[in-house]
Every structure is written in C-alpha cells, then in structure tokens.
Amino acid sequence: MNAHSTSDTSEAYIALGANLGDREQTLMSAIRMLDKQDDIEVIACSDLYETDPVGYTDQPAFINMAISVNTTLSPEELLGRMLEIENQLGRVRHIRWGPRTVDLDLLWYEGVEMNTEKLILPHPRMQERAFVLVPLSDVVREKSDNISCFVQTALESLDERDGIRRWKTCNWPDESALSEN
Template sequence: MTTAYLSLGANIGDPEGQLVSALRRLASAPGTSLAAVSGLYRTAPQGLTDQPDFLNCAARIETALDPYGLLALTQSIEADLGRVRTIRWGPRTIDIDILLHGQARLDGPGLTLPHPRMLERAFVLAPLLEVWRDGEEPAGISRTALEGRLSDLGDQPVVRIRDRQSLLRQIQGVE
C-alpha cells in the first residue's frame, strides 16, 4: 500500500454534502482506505474570484492503486458527482487533486506529482497539515517546509468551520 495525499474542494450545489460523498467513495473504493481526514475549511476563490467561496479539506489515503489508477478513481468520483470541466479555476461541484503519491515524481499526461501548485495555496496547505503523518517526507517534502510555506501565504485566509472528528463522523454516517 502507498500513502497518498488528496485535496478536495467544492463551491456549488451542496459543497459539504459533495465532499462527504466523495470521501465516502474514496473510503469504500477497492484497494483504498481513508487513513485521515482534515477539518472543513471555507476559502475565497482564487484565479476566477467572481464565484461562491469554496469548502476544502484534505485526506490521507492508503492505496494499492498506482498514480494513474488513483487519477482514474478520483475523476470517476468527480464525474459521478456532476463535475463538468468548463472554466479553469471556475465553480465546481467537486474537485479532487492528487497532491502526493508516495515518493512518486512524475510529469506525465494529465498528472504531475507532486502537485505543481500545492505550495502556492493556503487552502491546500492548511488542511494538508492536519492529515500529514509526522516524520514522513513523501517526494522529499517535509512538514517543516509545508508549515513555512503556509506561513508565507498569510494573505490567503482560510477559516476552519468544522473539526476533523466531526467531519469523520459525518463520513462514517454517525452524524
């Protein structure tokens, strides 16, 4: 099994419900288990700013899938939840980005690892740090480097609106 880190976001329809549904699907996918989930964050859109705020979270998963198999799974979940790719950085029902997949470094068709813009986005880093396994350095990236980069992005406010235990209970259907 390989540890992978994902970033999830949504801002149209029922964003929280779509994030929970996506996380449930990831947790129940063959060869994949949900190891940790962050709290839920509200963030302002970047790039195209004339759209609703986003809800974001991160997940750490254990998977038997290779990077392209995981990409196929995440894109299938996005399609099932109504994702239509029309406008770059535009409104979306769900977005699932693979940030890291073990020690993989690749720049291939449709997938670059580590994710090329993850260190530029507070809405990725704040939730990612919640699920980061201490002592781990996938693709040579350390917790210290992520914390330093998040500190540099202070002009990108992120507001946690739900804690990780509450979100996990909702995913498990306890709440």
C-alpha cells in the same frame, strides 16, 4: 500489471473542494466513495475550511479540505478513480478555476515524483495555495517522506492566509457529527 500485495501500500494526499450545491455533503460523499474502493483506505481527514475563490472570483465560496489515504493503486490509477468520482458527483469543466460540484486533486504520492501530460507529482502549485496547505497541514504525519517539512516550510513562506476560515471539524471515520445538521 501484477496485483499488489498489502505490503505495497503507499500513502497519498488528496485535496478536495466544492462550491456548488450542498458542498459539505458532496465532499463527504467523495470521501466515502474513495474509502469504499477495495484498494483505497481513507486514514485521515482535515477540518473543513470555507475559502474565497481564487483566479475566477465571480463565484460562491468554496469548502476545501484534505485527506490522506493508503492505496495499492499506482498514482495514475488513483487519479483515474478520483476523476470517476468527480464525474459521478456531477463535476462539469467549463471555466478554468470556475464553479464546481467537486474537485479532487492528487497532491502527493509517497516516494513518487513525475511529470506527465496527465499528472504532475508533487502537485506543482500546492505550495502557493493556502486553501490547499492549511487543510493539508491537518493531515500530514511527521514520518511522511519530507511532506510535513515541505508543508510547514510552504505555510511559513505564504504571504496570504486571508480568505480561509475553519468552517467545521471532520471526525473521520465517525462522521455522524457531520450528518446531524
């Protein structure tokens, strides 16, 4: 594959979640690790939300958030980097929707719709999940390919927003306010 030029930058949105260990520290580490990649730039960070577990409920509460990035990677390459970061931060997959140190989900990638064994874009269940939509609404920008309209419409049609509490503000890239706890 040819090297991308800077004009081939695409915007993407990533959901992050954690419910084991130091949840906030792990999420901020994941964001820093993404931003340190030569071909990924984190441009916005949602607030952090504490959320009740969904699906498998016998586990600790999650911290969920979303980020927007600019990248020259393809969606598959971006997903690969995200999975590497999950592994580096100790992600183990035992129980579907079970406890985890960190979870990174590629929600949306500018101008791309795809459905492969490894990746479905846009993410097929994000419109059903308040724990994804609420943080995502913090970072979507008006200009972004219908995503802001999609998120707004999905939020309006959600029955439930229970179990989501704004927990802390993220001041990316100046996260010094976060690390002074």
